[in-house]
Amino acid sequence: xxxxxxxxxxxxxxxxxxxxxxxxxxxxxxxxxxxxxxxxxxxxxxxxxxxxxxxxxxxxxxxxxxxxxxxxxxxxxxxxxxxxxxxxxxxxxxxxxxxxxxxxxxxxxxxxxxxxxxxxxxxxxxxxxxxxxxxxxxxxxxxxxxxxxxxxxxxxxxxxxxxxxxxxxxxxxxxxxxxxxxxxxxxxxxxxxxxxxxxxxxxxxxxxxxxxxxxxxxxxxxxxxxxxxxxxxxxxxxxxxxxxxxxxxxxxxxxxxxxxxxxxxxxxxxxxxxxxxxxxxxxxxxxxxxxxxxxxxxxxxxxxxxxxxxxxxxxxxxxxxxxxxxxxxxx
Numbered sequence: 001x002x003x004x005x006x007x008x009x010x011x012x013x014x015x016x017x018x019x020x021x022x023x024x025x026x027x028x029x030x031x032x033x034x035x036x037x038x039x040x041x042x043x044x045x046x047x048x049x050x051x052x053x054x055x056x057x058x059x060x061x062x063x064x065x066x067x068x069x070x071x072x073x074x075x076x077x078x079x080x081x082x083x084x085x086x087x088x089x090x091x092x093x094x095x096x097x098x099x100x101x102x103x104x105x106x107x108x109x110x111x112x113x114x115x116x117x118x119x120x121x122x123x124x125x126x127x128x129x130x131x132x133x134x135x136x137x138x139x140x141x142x143x144x145x146x147x148x149x150x151x152x153x154x155x156x157x158x159x160x161x162x163x164x165x166x167x168x169x170x171x172x173x174x175x176x177x178x179x180x181x182x183x184x185x186x187x188x189x190x191x192x193x194x195x196x197x198x199x200x201x202x203x204x205x206x207x208x209x210x211x212x213x214x215x216x217x218x219x220x221x222x223x224x225x226x227x228x229x230x231x232x233x234x235x236x237x238x239x240x241x242x243x244x245x246x247x248x249x250x251x252x253x254x255x256x257x258x259x260x261x262x263x264x265x266x267x268x269x270x271x272x273x274x275x276x277x278x279x280x281x282x283x284x285x286x287x288x289x290x291x292x293x294x295x296x297x298x299x300x301x302x303x304x305x306x307x308x309x310x311x312x313x314x315x316x317x318x319x320x321x322x323x324x325x326x327x328x329x330x331x
Contacts, residue, residue, distance in 0.1 A: 005266055007068035007248035009203040011257050013310060023316050026144045027323035033091060033151045034327050041093050046324045047147070048087040048103045050094070052228030054286075054293040055084045055235060057276035059108055059244065068248045069271045071202030072306030073111060073125050083107040084276065085293040086188050086231060089130065091151055096227045099181040104129045104193040104210065105298035106274070116301055116308040126302040127208055129193035131185055135260035136177065140316035186219025188231045189240050197260050198249065198310045199300065205249035205257060205310055207264055210274060213241040232281040244272040260313045297330050
């Protein structure tokens with residue numbers, strides 16, 4: 001490997017003096033949105049409100065990993081039980097045909113070690129992944145302002161974008177966001193999903209992705225009529241597999257911690273294999289799991305201290321997710 005692409009431990013977070021105050025404000029803003037949407041749709045999350053389906057399986061951590069990867073959850077070979085929650089990213093329970101970010105959340109159970117939250121042993125190691133390789137905004141402030149405006153409709157969003165970015169740049173930003181959410185998506189069994197933002201991996205820093213196995217099959221025409229049904233139909237016929245891969249920090253220039261909009265270009269390394277065995281999500285057992293995952297916490301801060309989330313966006317998530325969890329009685 002080229003020397004400038006070797007995994008490095010020289011990453012740093014840059015924490016602004018006013019972060020705690022700002023993040024508390026973000027939490028209140030999301031809590032207000034969540035409460036408003038819950039009056040319309042019933043109790044639920046602020047974002048990723050529409051759960052599509054859920055499944056259970058195992059995550060097998062592989063052996064022979066490089067030093068940067070052999071940390072925390074991946075320190076030694078082993079197999080863990082997992083829950084998976086699939087969702088649309090929006091605030092509303094819209095048709096699956098509606099352009100949106102797609103969410104693939106993974107809860108790894110039975111982990112051993114201290115919690116990233118500093119509240120004793122970790123309950124799980126969670127990964128919240130989306131079908132975008134990088135975050136749409138550099139920092140949390142722009143994202144929060146965008147969501148707050150979007151929650152009031154398209155006209156309010158366009159007005160916000162013009163005010164923030166200018167008469168010409170504002171509409172261009174709207175077009176860019178539309179291109180992001182209209183990115184072709186073939187289904188949860190066939191598309192790669194990404195963390196988009198970093199986490200610690202012991203003394204190193206990494207991003208995460210899940211790559212579907214070829215045996216999962218090709219995209220099904222018309223699957224966007226019901227993403228959950230497409231996934232469940234496949235899972236009813238065969239087991240599904242993914243490679244879980246880590247992408248290391250090498251330098252601030254190539255792999256910045258604080259600017260979430262920069263796409264890292266370092267290579268990924270496979271460290272584990274996710275397997276969802278053949279199962280019937282419509283069965284009584286499947287419906288119980290569906291209810292359990294809907295009520296559960298899927299939070300990048302629900303993690304081992306060795307995998308503490310990193311960067312401005314992740315630090316804001318710590319506050320915002322907690323407010324969301326309190327609002328729906330999940331804590």
